Amino acid sequence: MKNFIFQNPTKLIFGKGMIASLANEIPADKRIMITFGGGSVKANGVYTQVTEALKNHNTIEFWGIEPNPSIETLRKAVELGKMEKVDYLLAVGGGSVIDGTKLIAAGLLYDGDAWDLVLNSKLIAGAVPFATVLTLPATGSEMNSGAVISCKTTKEKYAFGYAFPVFSILDPEVTFSLPPRQVACGIADTFVHVVEQYMTVVGQSRLMDRWAEGILQTLVEIAPKIKENQTNYDLMADFMLSATMALNGFIAQGVSQDWATHMIGHELTALHGLTHGASLAIVYPGTLRVLKEKKGDKILQFGERVWGITEGSREQRIDSAIERTENFFRSLGLSTRLHEENIDNATIDEIERRFNERRMAYGENADVTGAVAKKILKSCLLSQPTGE
Incomplete structure (x- = not known):
């Protein structure tokens, strides 16, 4: 730590x-x-x-x-x-x-x-x-x-x-009267806040990992129930407190952080007005796809502890965890591909240009440059997740 x-x-x-x-x-x-x-x-x-x-x-x-x-x-x-x-x-x-x-x-x-x-x-x-x-x-x-x-x-x-x-x-x-899409975007935002602080490297802190995984497990459990009954006080209380605990510093103590997905998502919002949580639901699975070799050990841990994935080869388990994550966002009713929001290569090129112009580099290894951001967005462009 x-x-x-x-x-x-x-x-x-x-x-x-x-x-x-x-x-x-x-x-x-x-x-x-x-x-x-x-x-x-x-x-x-x-x-x-x-x-x-x-x-x-x-x-x-x-x-x-x-x-x-x-x-x-x-x-x-x-x-x-x-x-x-x-x-x-x-x-x-x-x-x-x-x-x-x-x-x-x-x-x-x-x-x-x-x-x-x-x-x-x-x-x-x-x-x-x-x-x-x-x-x-x-x-x-x-x-x-x-x-x-x-x-x-x-x-x-x-x-x-x-x-x-x-x-x-x-x-x-x-929160009982919130539009369902706002709730969906809020759940996605909370989920990605957690993984930005969690999905880096293994072995830094057992406590921070378990705390982060607890929030993720809670979101996965309550999301479909909220979709069925948004006026259940206990469900919305868990959601509300999960969102607060996801980004008040408690799960970030002594561990590496990423934030590349957020920085890319901010550019999608700035250029297209896309709701913040909706932008993250598109970008985050792409971040995992492109960086799965570097983040592989943590993705395996995430897959086992959050999604219960224990069978298959290393590569199969990693791919399954990424697929389950993308399908979770889709289960909320959110897009996970850029073409669904009418965003094309011109936007990807502009985001790469902005990253390069500002000399931006994010991720726990500071290696998500403009070129890597472009790869992430390219992976989010067209095809749908196979588990749909």
Whole structure:
């Protein structure tokens, strides 16, 4: 196991009716800006719960943070927050609203353009405190310091990170009315978050491996059940907490990480607007196909412990584990091939160009360059998985 320093300061408040605790969690003397996405929080009752809890606080609202939050929208929020002298933020929504709010928090204390902070985190001088009410499990942004911000003008998407939420409220009941596709993308996003930290090399940490495998096993078990009954509290509680635990640093302690699939997926989102989880469902099986020799030992472990694959030659077991993974994503109703999303070779060439131009290299061995990213995407282009 590698050396590490671990700290996660976010307070997690979990369960039915816990949105009401906002009244006591945020100091009464704060000028709060509540950030939202679209209008779904009004339809599902979350807006009413939040505003009732904060009825004795000094609040303003900012609406319209879109999926894959854009700097164009967030600039408006920063401007409003400065004008209103906001000193506390509350993000009410999914990962995109929370990600956007993280940039707003830093942007409120910066004199220049907030996009500068995305491009160069060294410019961040601080951030106003912020909290979250999570409505869509997927990104884990409710309990980490990271965010991903897009620029519509240049069709770019970059990750940045600085501050953790002070606290996050997770009530599984708010997920009951989510569109099934959003749930499917959230499950895929959670799954790939785990394997980005797990599918590297064997023998680094028994504990981290078992913890990661436990989340994967949980997702595989509950996914078909959620598809049948999305209003089962215990199922959605397991999903919600799995998404949080997948990317709050707990399973990353002392182990190598990959993140190549995410970086490639970000480019698909930036260029085509493809939902983040949907992009990962396409790219990740391709990553395994192209890197199966280097990742072979870990794929074998994954195949045995998550999919129960114990028979066949080494190559057969590796191929079976990759096939089972791709078919899992398809069972969620997601595409796993680029042609299904009308993405062709022109996009693959552009992603290779971007990787090369930025001198990007990802993976636990820093060997997923533009050329390797191209191979991964080529493997995702046409043919369907054989197990379909």
